[in-house]
Structures are given as structure tokens and as C-alpha cells.
Amino acid sequence: MRYLPHTPEDVASMLSDIGADAIEDLFSAIPPDCRRDEDLRLPEPLTEWELNGRIASMARQAATSPDYRVYMGAGSYEHYVPASVSHLLGRSEFSTAYTPYQPEMGQGTLQAIYEYQTLTARLLGMEVANASLYDGASALAEAILMAIRITHRKRIALSRAVHPLYRRVVRTYLEPGGYAVTELPYREDGRTDLARLSDSDDLAAVAVQSPNFFGCIEDLKTAADKAHEANALFVTCFSEPLAYCLLKSPGSQGADIACGEGQSFGIAPSFGGPGLGMFACKMKYVRNMPGRLVGQAVDADGRRGFVLTLATREQHIRREKATSNICTNNSLCALAAAMFMASAGSTGMRELACLNRDKAEYLKNRLAGAGFRMAFPSPTFNEFVVEFPPGFDAGYKRLLERKIVAGLPLGRYYPELQGRYLLCVTETKSRTDLDALISEIMR
Amino acid sequence: MREFPGTTGLVFNEPLLWEKAKKGRCGMSLPRRDVDPAPLDDDLAGDAPDFPDLSEVDVVRHYTRLSQWNFAVDLGMYPLGSCTMKYNPKINEKLAAIPGFAGAHPLLPVEIAQGALRLMFELERFLTEITGLDAVSLQPAAGAQGELAGMLMIHAFHKSKGSHRTKIIVPDTAHGTNPASAALCGYVPVKVRSNDQGILSPEAVAAVTDEETAGIMITNPNTLGLFEENISQIARIVHEKGGLVYCDGANMNAVMGIVDAKKMGVDIQHLNLHKTFSTPHGAGGPGSGPVCVTEQLARFLPVPRIVQRNGQYAFSEEYPESIGKLHAFYGNFGVMIKAYSYILTMGPQLKRVSELAVLNANYVKEKLKSVLHLPHDRPCMHECVFSDRFQKDHKITTLDMVKRLMDYGFHPPTIYFPLVVEGAIMIEPTETESKEDLDLFIDAFKAVAKEAEQAPELLRQAPGRCKVKRLDETSAARHPCLSG
């Protein structure tokens, strides 16, 4: 077997050095009542060439571009990834390393993560960003738990316009602690209704998403003021970080914690994971932050270097009193995001963000021109909700046969939004694609 | 004798990204603009992000140089205990990058995502076979999230019986994630000491188990690299009081094809695909931490679950007692592809993997025990734990020794863990290291031990051949500088 280097002679000589007769002797500590009764019933080993064929044939059963035109976002976005980023990310010095607990042997990862933290903090207008969490959903759950720790309060208000799947993850994380979640309704314009918030709610956090699940850009400033009037922390999340290359940053609007999904930055959709939990907060809350942090240091010769720091927050030191149980996070995905942000740069990221917005607006206007109603009038970034006429189910299926996925039907997540579809347009769709989509819908 | 791999070479300096940027450069091919601008209102639009502008060459050199400051499995032996730094096969990477998988949107109608569902369905079956348990969820994104899933299921189990229990028993050898995961679920972790053999005694567990005990978290083999021989009896004690047994499967690489979790009395076990099943650690993730359970707990698993109906795969949410969702979608699918590929490559030979992992660890243990203190001198499983007691006379610590080991071209073992061994040095060679490489590592450690006696200052100043010397972690923590 090509991954197992031992020859029979090696095994014999090692056993003799150990003083054992057979490998089985090394397992003598395992009592019979713990042992398997039979050998592993797994398929016989495949050769590399057989495996190639088997997995390629399975992968062909998934609808992806360029075969399909997928107008679906909702937390997973199709963006171009430069070949240089994929190539660099494939360097096994990065991918086959462990968490850099020994900083002298992990300076590459450490500097790269320090740069990631910096770019993330700048993007979100926050003072400090961590080295990543798993995904946008668990990042939001961790943010809310952090707000509960800081405020010592047990109730939170969560906008119904936050990604429905993120909200379910939040509920899972909060359930055993007995924390109460109040859902804030959305208004007719597609934004969160914050009218009924007050200090008497004893809230730890008010959490909204912007652009929200419907693609609508929330009025973060007003929401932050409302949250702060209620003496709660203001938590903002996002599923499309590219929006903040165009929009005012959460930090500039008063966010205490900003978090979300970073998959858009150089990470393949990969059927939903791995993605990237981006997480940033105000510096005064850093000791309550979950996850790893890289900090600048100097070495014995006075040269700049980087280390994992403030680790006393973490489980391997503080154990049951840690700020989170997270250990392995999504470091390599953070690296991809940093490479992506560095490649596009300020100028390129702005232009990419504009292209996303402009193309989405183009489709929105064409649809409106064709007589379809937009469900919400608020400004949007690269996603929006359109109302298709009753009976469009059949049209959706017909489009699928034409290899077009015409957005995400929302009825499953919001029963009151039956017949509404969440559409997403990124830079990967040309005007020709968009025109073709319109004519297919109109057929 | 072969030369040690560690040497000097031309290593490049490289500034921070923004120290080499110049406004107006761009390292990405920007897509064609074929629509008119649709500007946003001023009250919503902000400034462009304050990112450095770099050309593609700038970016490529930057990360290529940074990569050369890292040590990695592909460069040499990385014997971090409890981390299972085995070789990460390249075919796995290629298969995970196939466009049909890498490009798949998670909310596609399932009829056009059958391949992905089938892969997950089959991987679940493989993992039940390997553990001996009955049902699996692949959703946890890493081991710690697998633990959280386990704790949540224990919580849900007791709730379903109308009881609310408060305590989880955690041995003193446990990973820090165990008590942290229990606490996240509102449980108070109750510490139980391992005995002088380095394992749990049934008496010690019985003494702390009562009607308030929701369960026990037990790592087997434990973090001393020893098999918890009394696990069946311990499981009976906990079960008799109505508690459940959670097994942290971080060390599964020692016992594949050998033990049966269900026979041991385990109710729930997580696996780390990024340890046992060869997916790369990525310098800190992404991982994947599937959680496996017995039939009686299957109804609590995270949703959605994958079901097969009439030859088609589908997601099902029809489990009202489920703990809910842990991940926005289905977990780290990209990592699952790699583990699936590994299992198909190895097949029943996974047992051989465990045998050779244990052989390698025992070989290192036997060869190094003359120069390093071995607190528990008995056959170990996949890892062995030494201490720095022999070096105390020379005022040399574990940290000094492992820093010097870097100069020889090896990554240090896990140090100062488990906490029950003072100055612990925890070595897990894994099965993918050859005898020649093990011998070189052993010789390097012996050379370091000799230097500890003859030239201790060399160790205190180590490493000398890395990109940086020892870093001042105290100042970094006192005055944190976390972004530039």
C-alpha cells in the first residue's frame, strides 16, 4: 500500500527491538469484550485510477456551472476564483501543517492569518477580527453567546430576516442554556421591524443581517441606536461579505460584533462547506471573543514575528470556562479569503462589488419591465426577492430542464412567501445570460 | 548514518501585504462590465475597503515566500501527539476539487445533487462499520462541534425522559475541548482522576456517578496513549445510574478494525476526519467531526439526515426530537470527499493502518526511554508520553528540548499535555512514517538529550535555524497587536 512504508523486514526488526513477537501483542491491553467480532466489512481497496472514475461519475450527477446557470445565493455564492489563489492555496506547506502552536515553525501561516485578521477588521470597520470560526451560522451563534457573557443577560432579539438556517443553528446553540429568543418581524419594505424594542426587554443582543436574507440592505445605524438604547449589544451578521466593499461597514454604523460567512472570498461552494466564519468585534470585548487570535511579537534578535496570543480564552487552557469549545477552525479558508482580498485589492474588490450590484439591478429591472413584482422595495446588493405568478412551480421545473436554476423558492422557509423566489446575480453571469434567463421565464 | 533533514538555506524576507502595495495595482482579472452602473444612495454606500493593491506577481511571491516559513507533513515528520499528522494523499485533494462537487450549491433541488448525497450516504455507512455504531451525522464541522453535538444529544435524551441532569464526568487526561463542550451545554464537568496505571478505575468513576450524572466523556485510547481497559465496566456503572457514555474518537487511529464501540458500551462517538481519515489539517482547519450513535439515540441526531427512498437520495427533516442544526448546510462536504476517497483507497486495510500506527509509537517509546523519562512503561497505543524529568538536573525543560529538535528538521511533539504528566512530551508518529525516518527522529532526540547534558545553552537558545528565533509571547500577550 503506497501510504504504508513498512516492509515485512521493517516490521520484524521493529518488533524485535520492542521485544514483541507479533503486532497483535501490542494490543494485549484491549480486553476481548471491547473487540470486534469480525474484520471490517468495507469495499476492497480501489486503485487511484478506479477511484478517479468512481468519484468523477458521482460528481457528474451535480448541477454546476458551466453546464447549469444557477441563480441561487442564500448563503452560498458563485464567484470567480483566480487561478493564482487556487494554486497558492494548494501549496502543501500551508495545507499539511497543523495549528501553529510552535511559532518558529509556522511563521508563514501566522503572518498570513495576521494579514487576514487585519483585512477582515478593515472590511468590517471593526477593531479586531479572529482567525476564523466554522461558518456564518455558528459565528452568529458564538456572537450571541459572547453578548450573553458580556451583558450577563439571557434574552436576545433576532431578526426574522436573518438567514433561516442560521437562526436554526442559533437555536441549537442556545437551547440547553435556556436563553430566550425573540424574533423580530420584517416590515413590508423587507427590512427588520425594530419598533417594539425597549430596555425592559432585558436583552443581551439585538442581531440583524445585512444584506439580509431577502437581499435587502438594513439600516444598521438606526438598528444599532435602537439596540444601544435597550442596553443590548448590537450584533450584525452577513452571508455575502462582498457587499461591504460597497456598503458602509458594520463598525462605522455602530456594530459591537460583526460576523458572517466568508465563502464568497475565494472559497468554492462545495455543497455548503467548508466555508469561513468571519468574526470581528470591538477591542474592549476581545477577552470575551471565541476562537484563535494571532498577534505581532518580536523574537530574541528583535525581529518581527507572529504568535498565537490571548490563548487563555481558549479551551485548551481555560477548559470549561473557555469562551468557546472551538479548536480546529477554518484556517485554510481564512487563508483563501486573504489571498482573494489581496489579489483583488481595494480597487478590484470595489469593482467586483459594483458589478454584482449592477448586474443584479439589471436583472431586477428587466424582470420588473416584464411585469413581475419585486416582493420588497428596499435597496438590495446582489440578491432580491421576486414574485412569480401562481403556477410558476411548473415553470421552475421547466427551467431546470433547460439547465437554469431560477433562484430559491422561499415558501419552505417563510410560508407567507409562497410563490416568491430569492434570486442572486454575481459577476459570473453575463448580460447575455441574464437576457436568456428572461426569455426562458417568458416562454 | 543519514543526514538530519534540518539545515540552513536561503530563506526570503517578506513584508506585510500592505507594506509592499501600491495604489492602482490589481492582481485579479476583473470580469467584463456589460451592464450600466446602478449606484446606491449615499446613505448606504461606503468607501472602498482599505485593502492593499498588489499585482498578481506580488501576491504569488508573497504567499510562496510565506509558505517556505512553515513546517508541514509534506516536509517531514510531524509527531504531534493527539493530532494524527499522517500523510495527506494527493488524490484526495484532486477529487475534492472536481467542479461537479466543488461548484455544487448546497440548496440545489436534490434531484440534481444526487452524487453529493450518495457520497455522504455511503460515507455514513462506512463510519458506522468502522465504529460499530448504528447511525451517523456528518454535520459537525470539527471534533469540538462533534462533541457539542454529543452533549446536546445527551441533553435531549434526558429531556425526553423528563429528567434534567447537571453533571458530566470528564477524566483528568481529557482534551480541553471536552469540559468546554460540556459547559457549553450547561453541564458541570466533574473531574475524575486516572489511576497510577494512567487509566480510569471503575471505582473512581463509581465514586462520582450518581443520579445527577448525565454522562461520561472518555477518550479511548486516552491522551497518555493507553487503552482504557475498564471501559466496559465503566460504561455499565454509568448506564446503571441512567447516564450515557460519550467517546472522544480523536485517537481512533489506534483501533480501527480492532475495537467495537458498541461492545465497549459507548453510546456516542465523534470522529475527526482530519486526523484518522487523512484529510489535511490546513494549519488549523477546516476539519470535519462526524458523530456516530447507537440506534436508541439516532432520533436525536442533527437534521437534515440523508435517506434513501426508491433508489433516490433525499434530505429528511422528519425527526421531531432532533437537536437541530449545527451548520448552515450539511457540514464540511469538501472534507468528506477526501475521507471518502481515503476509505475507498484503504478498504479493510484500515486495520493495518492502526496496527502500524501502534507499532511505530511503541518503537519510538522503546528507543527513547533510555534518554527520556517514561512515566508509564507499558505497551502504548498510537502515541507515547515522556517527561523532562531526566533533564531537570541540567535545568533543561521540555520546551528547550523541542525547540532544539526543530534545528534537526523535525516538528516538535505535543508538549505540556496531558496535564497529568509534568513537562509532558507526547509523540504520535502515525503509520505513514517509515522505519528510516523514525530512526532519524530517534537519533535527533537522543542528540538533543546529549546536548542537554553537555551544552544546555544550545537548547535554551534554540531554535537557531528557523525563520525567527524564540518569540516573546509574554509581551505579545501583555500588549496585544492583533491587526496592522
Place this chain on the structure above:
Amino acid sequence: MKELGELNLPDDLRYAEDHEWVRLAGDKVVVGVSDYAQDRLGDITYVEIPQVGDAFKKGESCGTLESVKAVADLFIPLSGEILAVNDALAESPGLVNEDPYGEGWILEVKPLNAAELDELMDSDAYLLMLERLE
């Protein structure tokens, strides 16, 4: 790490099992951690202290001391109310290492029950306890 013989354990202080020291100063007491505690923790990077006015019962955790790779609880050796805290530790936590009995003091406490002071150890008894511990 210091040998036990190298430790500085002033005679005029009382010591608690959790390695805090107490100095009587009129009707209040000053509290810090012993030379042994600072030495075993290593370079202290952060001290989390309670707020003035907080009250604790003897043996309760009232703060933490952090080094790079360890966290230790600060247990209050006497029941009472916090009268003052050493604000200099926020900027210079290393004072606890450099001068544990002087500039590195941590709290001033108004004791609730003076008899609790007598329950603490003198330096000889504390050293004896350390010898048993090692």
C-alpha cells in the same frame, strides 16, 4: 523555577492555601499572591480584578491571573468588601512578578470577620505546606 529555599516569604504576612498573602494595615488588609505563586505561573500577562465595592466570602474566586499559557483563579483569603484595587496592574501586570509583596499588590479588603485572619498560615507553616505540595 525557583527552588523552595530560594523563595521570598516575608515573616510579617499571613498566607492562604491558594497562595495569596495578606497584610494587616489598620482596619483593612492588603492582598496579593506569594512569590511561589508568581514564580509557578510565570510571566503574568493579565490580571482580572473585581470592582471596588464588590463583596466576597472567604475562598470565593474574585479574579484571575493569566500568564501566556495558564490561568489561575484569585481566591479571596478573607470575607469582606473590596476597598481598592491596584489599577497599575492593568498596564503593568508584570509588577506581580517583579514585586509581589510591594508594587504588585492586588486588592485592599475591609474584612468582615477579623477572626478569619487567624486561620491563615504564617510563613513557616506556608513553607511547610509548599514542601508537602512539591
